[in-house]
Amino acid sequence: MRKALIVWGGWPGHDPDLCASMIRGWLKAEGFEVQIETTTEAFGDPGIHDLSLIIPIYTMSKIEKADALNLCAAVRSGVGLAGHHGGMCDAFRDSVDYQFMCGGQWVAHPGNIIDYKVDVTRPDDPIMKGVKSFEHRSEQYYMHIDPAIEVLATTTFTGEHASWIDGVVMPVVWKKRYGAGRVFYSSLGHRAYELDVPEIRTLMTRGMLWAARE
Secondary structure, X not given: OOEEEEEEEEOHHHOHHHHHHHXXXXXXXXXXXXXXXXXXXXXXXXXXXXXXXXXXXXXXOOOOHHHHXXXXXXXXXXXXXXXXXXXXXXXXXXXXXXXXXXXXXXXXXXXXXXXXXXXXXXXXXXXXXXXXXXXXXXXXXXXXXXXXXXXXXXXEOOOOOOHHHOOOEEEEEEEEEEOOEEEEEEOOOOOHHHHHOHHHHHHHHHHHHHHOOO
């Protein structure tokens, strides 16, 4: 049985506890044994190197350098990493090692909660197969992006809330390699209920399965 670790905490506005519970249920349904922890010290445990998958749900906050380096080393060795929204890519803002692994970092969501479109750019990818482009209402994440990521879906900014970014095409869903490890990320899911949007649940579940080490 594959083993997964979910570590949740940090800023409560992203419903980390509820998201952890939902994702735990999805993974258990896929046959994973799932452990849940609530402190960043869990990333420093040498035992994480034996896992199949790690899911951080820990917006903002801080992580000790040794714990971040152990997490990065585990993923480089082949442990999968997957996550969503600020729980993964607005975590540990002062840890460049962590950001290098993730492939992107949140910097703004102009207009806060707005209507926008998610455009599927790789319908041929198994993670996105059958998922059509869709309208969504939430935070439209503007991110600093690693050009090495493989983009699966994007969104286009209108400039209504920040005129200088009119027409900017921003990755929303991506996957990448980090050493021997697979990394998956979706910027969707500001609140837990958004994870139950069929398209979001589908791509998240598939993305986690893709990232997970066999």
